[in-house]
Amino acid sequence: MYNKAILMGRICNDLELKTIQSGISVLSFRIAVDRAYQAKGEERKSDFFSVVAWRNTAEFISRYFSKGRMILVEGELQTRQYVDKNGSTQNVVELVVSNAHFTGEPKSSGNYGAYPPPPPPSHEAAGNTDSAAASDSSGDFVETGSDDDYPF
Numbered sequence: 001m002y003n004k005a006i007l008m009g010r011i012c013n014d015l016e017l018k019t020i021q022s023g024i025s026v027l028s029f030r031i032a033v034d035r036a037y038q039a040k041g042e043e044r045k046s047d048f049f050s051v052v053a054w055r056n057t058a059e060f061i062s063r064y065f066s067k068g069r070m071i072l073v074e075g076e077l078q079t080r081q082y083v084d085k086n087g088s089t090q091n092v093v094e095l096v097v098s099n100a101h102f103t104g105e106p107k108s109s110g111n112y113g114a115y116p117p118p119p120p121p122s123h124e125a126a127g128n129t130d131s132a133a134a135s136d137s138s139g140d141f142v143e144t145g146s147d148d149d150y151p152f
Contacts, residue, residue, distance in 0.1 A: 009033035017062040027058035050094040
């Protein structure tokens, strides 16, 4: 048997990391995934999927993602039942996340695709970027001479 699903979409709701009684972190949210096909003259349609992440994965997602952000999640589909407020049984299909990934989506400020996120800019580098770039780029390389020095 094989059960694996990979979804990439936008997070639909504010993320709220919760801790169950045993101290384990859990995060439930929904993502909107655009359909590949769009009929001419119609708006693009999306499907909405329930997603749940546990432990470190839940903490990672809640720390680095937010509502409206693009996320790629992979895991397995699971079904569960619960009784709603009206006493009727509801069936739920949800993706239980094993891995979450950045999509490389640009952010208006900062670097969205980097993990771990880059350190905040220092005050020295903020003043003159041309001189900082020039000194950084030349300090990492050493002049080796002619191409005849290489064995290939």
